[in-house]
Amino acid sequence: MAPAEPLFANNRRDSSIHSEERAADEDTALLGGRRKDSGSPLSRASFWREAGLFTWALIATAACIVLAVFTQHQGLSHGSGSDHQAPSKPTGKRNLIFMVSDGMGPASLSMTRSFRQLRDGLPIDDTLVLDQHLIGSSRTRSTSSLVTDSAAGATAFSCGLKSYNGAISMLPDHTPCGTVLEAAKKAGYMTGLVVTTDITDATPACFAAHVNMRLEEDLIAQQEVGEHPLGRVVDIMLGGGRCHFLPNTTDGGCRADDNDITKLAQEKFGWSYVDSRKDFDRLELGNNVKLPLLGLFAERDIPFEIDRRNQNDVYPSLNEMAQTALKALEDATEDSDKGFFLMIEGSRIDHAGHGNDPAAQVNEVLAYDAAFASVIEFLERSDDEGVLVATSDHETGGLSVAKQLHPLYPQYKWLPEVLINASNSAEHLAGRLNNHIAQNGKGDKLGKFISEELVRKGLGITDVTEKELQLLIDNPPLSVYTFADMISRRAQIGWSTHGHSAVDVNIYGTAGSDALRGNHENIEIGKFLRHYLDVDVKAITDELVEKLETFSMSSTAGDSWTGRIPSEEDMEQASNHYQPHHG
């Protein structure tokens, strides 16, 4: 059926260009004295000329005001192509929750939705909570590449500025840029960071630290607890990455030096410190928290949700940590006229993408969706105003929800039941394979162990081929990719890379985030955050730049507190940051 109107008529009907044209037509009519409804005689032309001039002056004045307001909000509405009004700043107490689904592109949503519908017997139109809050999309390139990394991606959110891959809230000229979290803290808000990876990893680091290279996690840990030119800027941090806070003299430490940052945090900056599930349970989901609180529940990453749920007595979930932070910050700001800023990251959607592991990924996305739902519930029950904005820094893996396996004809299907059958991630199974070989060598029984314990029980695959088995035996270090490929092929899920991709990612938001409707540059999301909180980030930048030379930390290996300036080689490494075994 042919549409009754040209295809783009629908867009034009609402567009501001169209209404400007209409306004211009009306102006012309007024100036020319051709008011159709007036029926005024020609002899009264001079009256209309005077009236017209007066009206023109009025319109010109109004236009100047409109233009000024538009210019002021340009950073927010520029390029969105929508017809929304410039947002008005809220005036009262308010909370802002910003969620990041690291590495989650649009295909992850389609894959997860279908997975859950089949697993739980839900109807075709059943959606994720996220789906119900989709408002736009974000363009993600950095200054150094069309394909961003999480550091440049998070700098766009924290500073509202583009930078190079690897930059932790530093600009291409290697000066620090103030972050929305730092400005919020200074303005009297409480602040928090919740993640499932290392709390020193790029996304959380960008809100509370400044280093030239994301690999400087020792420096990031120190800045995050308060060895920072502005002092301590975070009130609650929950996640993994404990090893970056422990000295090189202890078993669980991965610092290059012998500083104990957990001790520094407690003794010098007053943090409460917890590091186990038992400690976490004592927090009573935020009802029993003394801020500032540092909770580091894993040496490195918290395990993928698909593995974690079998070790629920060891590691808290993203949702539990998010609920704890929301409650603790809500209570801590109860008597304040300022609310809080909380960043929550579904960090490991990205890792499942790097590993090309669809079974791990759907469970990560569902865990993120559950945390997202908790934030929505919080906003609904809270007496204070608040907004949730959620987006991704980039897509990972070049995920495609179909894969052609046969040379001649593509099949129009993919098979979520393969993912339902899996009970472990490829990462977990590769870890077990490598441990098994380290303990038992490559004996006769290795094949049986792999096909029974790992492939059948772990991956849920009953038709392992001789070739796959041989590859796993011959090349155990590569097994994380072999396991993931075995499951991807059988599910007919495609991947184009073990790295990131340049595809636009989704923006989600609750009422009050209308400025982010439509397609935006990622820095516009960063600008929205500071605008919503009405905080002065420029003053923070000025202070940081002023202290670039003068501030010093207890341990910086002789460099500035912002660490070494990256060489070409470092830049190369920054774009290859992900190592499946954290080697």
Ligand SMILES: *[C@@H]1O[C@H](CO)[C@@H](O)[C@H](O)[C@H]1NC(C)=O
């Ligand atoms: C541990 O750190 C100290 C400096 O803080 C250094 O002198 C020492 O060599 C380090 N030890 C190891 C094993 O890296």
Ligand SMILES: *[C@@H]1O[C@H](CO)[C@@H](O)[C@H](O)[C@H]1NC(C)=O
């Ligand atoms: C899932 O597991 C069941 C039980 O082991 C098996 O019968 C079925 O074939 C598996 N499905 C797929 C798609 O692998």
Ligand SMILES: [Zn+2]
């Ligand atoms: Zn990544």
